[in-house]
Amino acid sequence: MNQARKDEDQQLVARTQAGDAAAFDQLVVKYTPRLYGLVYNMTSNHEDTNDLLQDVFSKAYKAIRGFRGKSSFYTWIHSIAVNMTLNFLKKRGRRFHLSLDDVDSSIQNDKEFLELTATSSPVREADLSELQRRLNEAMMKLSDEHRAVVTMFHIQGMPHAEISKILRVSEGTVRSRLFYANRQLQNYLDEFRKNPVA
Amino acid sequence: MDEFDDNEIAKLLRLKRYEQPPPAYFDNFLHEFHRRQRDELLRQPLWRICLERTHDFMFRLNVPSLTSYPAAIAAVLICAAVISLRIYQEPEIARVAVRSRPALSATTNAEGEWTLASPVATRVFTTRSLRNSSESARTHRAAAPPRYVLDSVPVSYEPTFKF
Numbered sequence: 001m002n003q004a005r006k007d008e009d010q011q012l013v014a015r016t017q018a019g020d021a022a023a024f025d026q027l028v029v030k031y032t033p034r035l036y037g038l039v040y041n042m043t044s045n046h047e048d049t050n051d052l053l054q055d056v057f058s059k060a061y062k063a064i065r066g067f068r069g070k071s072s073f074y075t076w077i078h079s080i081a082v083n084m085t086l087n088f089l090k091k092r093g094r095r096f097h098l099s100l101d102d103v104d105s106s107i108q109n110d111k112e113f114l115e116l117t118a119t120s121s122p123v124r125e126a127d128l129s130e131l132q133r134r135l136n137e138a139m140m141k142l143s144d145e146h147r148a149v150v151t152m153f154h155i156q157g158m159p160h161a162e163i164s165k166i167l168r169v170s171e172g173t174v175r176s177r178l179f180y181a182n183r184q185l186q187n188y189l190d191e192f193r194k195n196p197v198a
Numbered sequence: 199m200d201e202f203d204d205n206e207i208a209k210l211l212r213l214k215r216y217e218q219p220p221p222a223y224f225d226n227f228l229h230e231f232h233r234r235q236r237d238e239l240l241r242q243p244l245w246r247i248c249l250e251r252t253h254d255f256m257f258r259l260n261v262p263s264l265t266s267y268p269a270a271i272a273a274v275l276i277c278a279a280v281i282s283l284r285i286y287q288e289p290e291i292a293r294v295a296v297r298s299r300p301a302l303s304a305t306t307n308a309e310g311e312w313t314l315a316s317p318v319a320t321r322v323f324t325t326r327s328l329r330n331s332s333e334s335a336r337t338h339r340a341a342a343p344p345r346y347v348l349d350s351v352p353v354s355y356e357p358t359f360k361f
Contacts (some may be wrong), residue, residue, distance in 0.1 A: 012300075018253075025228060028227070028228055028256060029224075029228060032224055032227050033224060036224075037215065040217070040219075041214060041217075045358060046219060052228065053227070054234055058231075058232055058234065058235065058238070061235075076231075076247070099272075105343075131210065131214060132210070132213065132214070135214075136214075137211055150211065154207075154208050154211035154212060155211055155212065155214050155215055157212075182204050184318065185207050186203075186204070186207060189207065189210075
């Protein structure tokens, strides 16, 4: 983890604890995009993500006085977000509808996107946007805990150790959940490739 | 037939980073956060606002560090309790004495030395002497034969016996 970012966060946290609300605003601005990605990919719904993020920062603001810095602020705020989202998903159950955000136009310059669409692969055979839609559906078929791990590892690019701290499980559990989730996703997408109209 | 491998799934998942909310969303998020905080504050009952303010005040004074001396605080509280109990109990005796005195004097003033209203057993004696020493001296000077006082009633006041 970037040490400069950690130090900056510590200073902002200390200022917030001393009563400087503007310092917390800086933390909100800094972490909103990242936490949005995390919560959104777990819920697949923009409105739910927005409400959850507001609640996450509200809870963090109330609890920040009790934050003693045993973990980094990054880990702390991510664990609040993940736990609140998991609780929300348990209450919501299977009653949800996908409300997917638009894909940012900068994807056209992404190296992996170019590779996937240009090289000979199963992806090229299917329309990529349709494949993405299927992938989202497949993600929602995973259990909440498995989806959380996939989101943090594959989409957010977090290392296993960081995920294990956030979820408070062992690294072995993280790897095991990832392995199982990958198999599940692979099965769903293979099925789609075999029956594209299904 | 080709199949998706882990690497390709990972690449597909990474592309999900590009799913973004409308551009103005992040700009408005902080304003929305402030608005919700204000609304939440207005919805709270007064007692909770007071409690939070007190909590903030205590936190700034670093009062929790003082609670690291619980024995001292407990000792002070026990001492205070014992002292206050003693103070509370002592005036109770004094009050009884004060109350009983006017009863005596009232009886004396209104009824004289005897009260017929009360039974003999509750006869009340005045604590004040009926005649002081100077009066007594004057009497002795004026009247030649000395008179003797028995109990608290002068003998001369007793009705004379007639045989």
